[in-house]
Amino acid sequence: MSELTDLTVAEIRDGFRAGDFSAREVAEAFNKNVAAAKALNAFIVETPEKALEAAGAADRAKAAGEALKPLSGVPIGMKDLFCTEGVQTTAASHMLEGFTPTYESTVSGKLWAAGAGMLGKLNLDQFAMGSSNETSYFGNVISPWRRARKDGGGGDNAALAPGGSSGGSSSAIAARLCPAATGTDTGGSIRQPAAFTGISGIKPTYGRCSRWGIVAFASSLDQAGPMARTVRDNAILLETMAGFDPKDSTSLDLAVPQWEAHLSSDLKGKKVGIPREYRPDGLNAEIAALWDRGIEWLKDAGAEVVDVSLPHTKYALPTYYIIAPAEASSNLARYDGVRYGQRNLPDGAGLQDMYAATRALGFGPEVKRRIMIGTYVLSAGFYDAYYTQAQKVRALIARDFEQAFEKCDLLLTPTAPSASFALGEKQADPLAMYLNDVFTVPASLAGLPAMAVPGGLDAQGLPLGLQIIGKALDEQTVLNAGLAIEERAGFTARPDKWW
Amino acid sequence: MTETAYRIQGATGEWEVVIGLEVHAQVTSEAKLFSGAATAFGAEPNTQVSLVDAAMPGMLPVPNRECIRQAVRTGMAIEAKINKWSRFDRKNYFYADLPQGYQISQLYHPLVGEGAIEISLDDKNPDAVTKRIGIERIHVEQDAGKLMHDQHPTRSYVDLNRSGVALMEIVSKPDMRSPAEAGAYLSKLRTILRYVGSCDGNMDQGSMRADVNVSVRKPGEEFGTRTETKNVNSVRFVMAVVEHEANRQVDVLEAGGKIVQETRLYDPDRNETRSMRSKEDAHDYRYFPDPDLLPLELDDAFLEECRQSLPELPDAKRQRYEQDLGLSAYNAATLTADADTARWFEALLAEGARIQKKSESEVAKASANWLLSELYGALNRLGKSLESSPVGPEEGAELLALIADGTISGTIAKQVFEIMLETGDRAPKIVEEKGLKQTSDTGAIEAAVAKVLADNGDKVEQYKAGKEALFGFFVGQTMKAMQGKANPQVVNELIKKALG
Numbered sequence: 001m002s003e004l005t006d007l008t009v010a011e012i013r014d015g016f017r018a019g020d021f022s023a024r025e026v027a028e029a030f031n032k033n034v035a036a037a038k039a040l041n042a043f044i045v046e047t048p049e050k051a052l053e054a055a056g057a058a059d060r061a062k063a064a065g066e067a068l069k070p071l072s073g074v075p076i077g078m079k080d081l082f083c084t085e086g087v088q089t090t091a092a093s094h095m096l097e098g099f100t101p102t103y104e105s106t107v108s109g110k111l112w113a114a115g116a117g118m119l120g121k122l123n124l125d126q127f128a129m130g131s132s133n134e135t136s137y138f139g140n141v142i143s144p145w146r147r148a149r150k151d152g153g154g155g156d157n158a159a160l161a162p163g164g165s166s167g168g169s170s171s172a173i174a175a176r177l178c179p180a181a182t183g184t185d186t187g188g189s190i191r192q193p194a195a196f197t198g199i200s201g202i203k204p205t206y207g208r209c210s211r212w213g214i215v216a217f218a219s220s221l222d223q224a225g226p227m228a229r230t231v232r233d234n235a236i237l238l239e240t241m242a243g244f245d246p247k248d249s250t251s252l253d254l255a256v257p258q259w260e261a262h263l264s265s266d267l268k269g270k271k272v273g274i275p276r277e278y279r280p281d282g283l284n285a286e287i288a289a290l291w292d293r294g295i296e297w298l299k300d301a302g303a304e305v306v307d308v309s310l311p312h313t314k315y316a317l318p319t320y321y322i323i324a325p326a327e328a329s330s331n332l333a334r335y336d337g338v339r340y341g342q343r344n345l346p347d348g349a350g351l352q353d354m355y356a357a358t359r360a361l362g363f364g365p366e367v368k369r370r371i372m373i374g375t376y377v378l379s380a381g382f383y384d385a386y387y388t389q390a391q392k393v394r395a396l397i398a399r400d401f402e403q404a405f406e407k408c409d410l411l412l413t414p415t416a417p418s419a420s421f422a423l424g425e426k427q428a429d430p431l432a433m434y435l436n437d438v439f440t441v442p443a444s445l446a447g448l449p450a451m452a453v454p455g456g457l458d459a460q461g462l463p464l465g466l467q468i469i470g471k472a473l474d475e476q477t478v479l480n481a482g483l484a485i486e487e488r489a490g491f492t493a494r495p496d497k498w499w
Numbered sequence: 500m501t502e503t504a505y506r507i508q509g510a511t512g513e514w515e516v517v518i519g520l521e522v523h524a525q526v527t528s529e530a531k532l533f534s535g536a537a538t539a540f541g542a543e544p545n546t547q548v549s550l551v552d553a554a555m556p557g558m559l560p561v562p563n564r565e566c567i568r569q570a571v572r573t574g575m576a577i578e579a580k581i582n583k584w585s586r587f588d589r590k591n592y593f594y595a596d597l598p599q600g601y602q603i604s605q606l607y608h609p610l611v612g613e614g615a616i617e618i619s620l621d622d623k624n625p626d627a628v629t630k631r632i633g634i635e636r637i638h639v640e641q642d643a644g645k646l647m648h649d650q651h652p653t654r655s656y657v658d659l660n661r662s663g664v665a666l667m668e669i670v671s672k673p674d675m676r677s678p679a680e681a682g683a684y685l686s687k688l689r690t691i692l693r694y695v696g697s698c699d700g701n702m703d704q705g706s707m708r709a710d711v712n713v714s715v716r717k718p719g720e721e722f723g724t725r726t727e728t729k730n731v732n733s734v735r736f737v738m739a740v741v742e743h744e745a746n747r748q749v750d751v752l753e754a755g756g757k758i759v760q761e762t763r764l765y766d767p768d769r770n771e772t773r774s775m776r777s778k779e780d781a782h783d784y785r786y787f788p789d790p791d792l793l794p795l796e797l798d799d800a801f802l803e804e805c806r807q808s809l810p811e812l813p814d815a816k817r818q819r820y821e822q823d824l825g826l827s828a829y830n831a832a833t834l835t836a837d838a839d840t841a842r843w844f845e846a847l848l849a850e851g852a853r854i855q856k857k858s859e860s861e862v863a864k865a866s867a868n869w870l871l872s873e874l875y876g877a878l879n880r881l882g883k884s885l886e887s888s889p890v891g892p893e894e895g896a897e898l899l900a901l902i903a904d905g906t907i908s909g910t911i912a913k914q915v916f917e918i919m920l921e922t923g924d925r926a927p928k929i930v931e932e933k934g935l936k937q938t939s940d941t942g943a944i945e946a947a948v949a950k951v952l953a954d955n956g957d958k959v960e961q962y963k964a965g966k967e968a969l970f971g972f973f974v975g976q977t978m979k980a981m982q983g984k985a986n987p988q989v990v991n992e993l994i995k996k997a998l999g
Contacts, residue, residue: 305666
């Protein structure tokens with residue numbers, strides 16, 4: 001038998017049920033990997049005792065012949081944006097350092113109720129704002145991948161970005177520190193890190209997963225979703241994470257489909273749209289080539305390929321960088337030093353001084369930048385020119401997709417415009433960093449389900465991902481197409497252990 | 500008849516005052532607007548605060564259907580347009596009593612659109628001088644918490660019990676032109692809210708407070724620059740603010756100054772308003788639609804239920820009291836000015852009609868008179884309200900029935916009522932035990948009359964000589980002799996007969 005930590009969620013679940021190994025053995029194996037991977041800085045808090053506790057419950061239930069839960073025996077990582085009762089929740093910020101919620105987010109609560117155990121709280125970009133994990137107050141996560149040359153020539157040892165904001169999740173899964181993890185996606189925060197690290201992740205339709213108890217970034221865009229190494233694992237986790245929550249007004253009151261049971265890589269009768277606007281001049285040649293391979297794979301799976309147009313694509317990024325900061329500037333106003341989290345009260349300071357000092361201390365530069373952008377675009381005199389206009393364009397972008405989906409059932413695009421880059425490489429230029437989201441942001445603005453699956457490695461040996469975008473509520477087609485690609489791409493590459 | 504216009508006499512001529520009110524009314528509801536936390540007044544600080552109210556990370560608002568329902572019913576009661584599609588917006592500003600850093604309100608698409616309220620400007624004759632005051636809108640929003648600066652020498656404390664409580668902001672048009680109109684509007688609005696049951700209207704507890712917008716102009720000219728005096732918490736204070744602020748503005752203008760658009764505070768102790776902040780210091784609230792909430796869409800069934808649940812409203816009730824019950828305009832107005840009074844009166848009426856086996860209109864006048872004179876007099880004396888009255892509508896109806904069927908006289912009824920107030924006993928028991936039943940036994944009365952006439956031979960002479968006013972004296976003496984229990988009609992007849 002291979003290492004327990006190489007197993008997928010489905011394999012752990014089934015192997016545990018079959019008695020191939022105990023839940024405790026699994027938890028211990030992952031706990032050991034987590035403890036040995038400090039160099040990746042993937043976790044803010046490690047909770048080996050939580051993983052063991054859930055494993056113990058699973059083992060006892062099995063021994064007693066009780067019915068097992070969907071995720072009995074499966075340990076996972078939890079992005080530190082989900083509030084976890086009794087376990088520090090920071091959103092990777094100094095502002096919330098030491099904050100221990102008295103409540104459990106709906107999504108994490110569902111996972112624990114389904115038998116999953118928590119390996120720890122995963123690092124991320126501060127308040128989920130970033131594409132490289134460099135904005136975390138607790139230091140950036142490092143990707144387990146390193147550049148090498150396919151021709152055997154020497155690469156370099158530069159520390160690479162695991163993507164963001166769910167970079168702790170992507171790095172930990174790629175490095176076998178956990179078989180799966182939660183992520184959240186506002187403009188690509190599940191998909192881009194998945195692509196950077198050679199794993200899969202799905203952002204479901206907006207409203208599928210409750211946002212209750214997730215530290216808010218941009219309310220109209222934030223969606224939780226799973227990240228794992230296989231499409232099947234994503235389906236398994238999403239079934240547990242999704243579902244109506246009366247505590248979230250934007251949650252969809254719909255039954256959760258049995259995505260795993262209906263997984264099928266047979267795409268006969270499906271039409272795949274290829275949006276021409278996603279192939280701009282100067283698109284990375286390796287990514288263009290991978291995209292072409294992806295098209296062939298889907299054809300091979302029985303799908304018909306059609307060209308489609310999403311004419312407002314070029315406005316998606318500016319639209320996103322108005323709406324998301326606008327919402328964030330308001331969502332983050334509650335971090336004021338009055339009730340919880342950091343408080344910086346200089347001698348003789350009044351209330352306004354306390355706000356300024358607390359927020360100057362508690363927020364990092366990227367968070368401050370976005371709060372300022374958001375405050376600006378909502379200000380009197382600018383509101384119509386920016387926010388109102390952006391909402392109109394957002395509606396046009398959503399309409400683009402609706403019209404495209406009259407001609408096809410799903411869209412195939414690259415996930416990110418490049419492979420992972422070295423830490424520090426883009427930090428100085430926020431606009432270059434924002435461009436990372438160019439392919440992922442449109443689906444977020446339209447609230448559509450979208451998934452990243454690995455397609456292959458580039459010339460430097462770094463993973464590249466493909467993105468599948470589906471119709472609203474049609475996660476099944478997205479997962480099925482992901483499975484078709486997964487089967488054909490045969491992506492088995494894994495980073496060599498250096499940490 | 501038209502109202503005499505209210506004018507301020509300035510050195511340069513007459514000035515007209517223009518008033519608009521923004522009334523914040525706390526919605527009567529067990530729970531807050533977006534959280535399940537309780538809303539009772541007077542609880543220990545920070546005991547009615549949910550995770551949502553404290554704006555903990557990741558918490559989300561969920562609209563409380565009952566608060567929306569109450570606001571819709573209020574809108575219907577002022578004949579306003581109900582917007583089936585409305586939306587919540589965030590009003591962003593930092594303050595220690597505002598945990599989210601924004602107030603959830605409705606700027607762009609309020610729940611209730613234009614309506615109107617009719618006010619009466621003559622208490623004695625409510626239909627004589629009336630005026631329609633337009634309502635611009637009603638929107639629903641969250642209240643903030645409360646800062647306490649008097650608990651510690653150097654620190655301030657925050658009580659979040661009120662944080663998130665539902666308010667209706669009822670915005671009038673600038674349709675009022677005198678302190679009396681502003682007072683009448685606020686009183687009428689409070690009456691309607693209490694009838695509807697959407698707000699308890701208790702201004703002393705802060706359940707209802709008004710922002711008073713005042714400007715002055717020469718009659719017929721354009722509106723002047725207005726000031727807004729915040730959080731005025733009684734009808735009397737609103738009238739005082741209008742009067743003071745209008746006079747202050749006239750003084751400023753006549754001295755060659757300009758009115759600054761600003762927010763002012765009212766100091767009831769000094770009866771003056773003071774500047775709080777000017778427009779230049781005004782916040783940029785950065786309103787935008789709350790992305791945590793979907794637009795509020797109301798269906799016809801919901802609206803129909805709201806409509807069906809509305810009670811008879813004060814104006815309709817007052818007209819019915821006058822037309823169907825035959826009450827005077829004044830009595831009808833007094834009885835309907837307050838929902839609790841009307842409820843009490845109607846219970847008295849129903850019980851009276853039942854006991855006496857008569858229609859409500861047959862017992863209405865006596866019931867109204869007794870309530871407004873006897874009962875109110877007693878309650879005033881005792882310092883009690885109708886709500887805490889020791890005598891309830893059923894007991895009152897029993898007493899009135901005893902008068903109506905001739906068992907006791909009105910005079911005896913007053914005594915019986917006093918005993919009821921003191922002992923809590925019911926009228927029939929008191930009358931029975933104290934032997935207060937009025938007698939129509941002609942034999943006993945004849946004997947008493949005979950004795951009175953015999954004892955007062957000189958007065959009988961005078962009466963017969965034409966001093967007819969002495970008739971009352973004989974009646975009084977006879978009643979006295981009978982200890983008030985004689986049927987006055989029988990007494991009258993027998994005296995007449997005896998005097999030939």
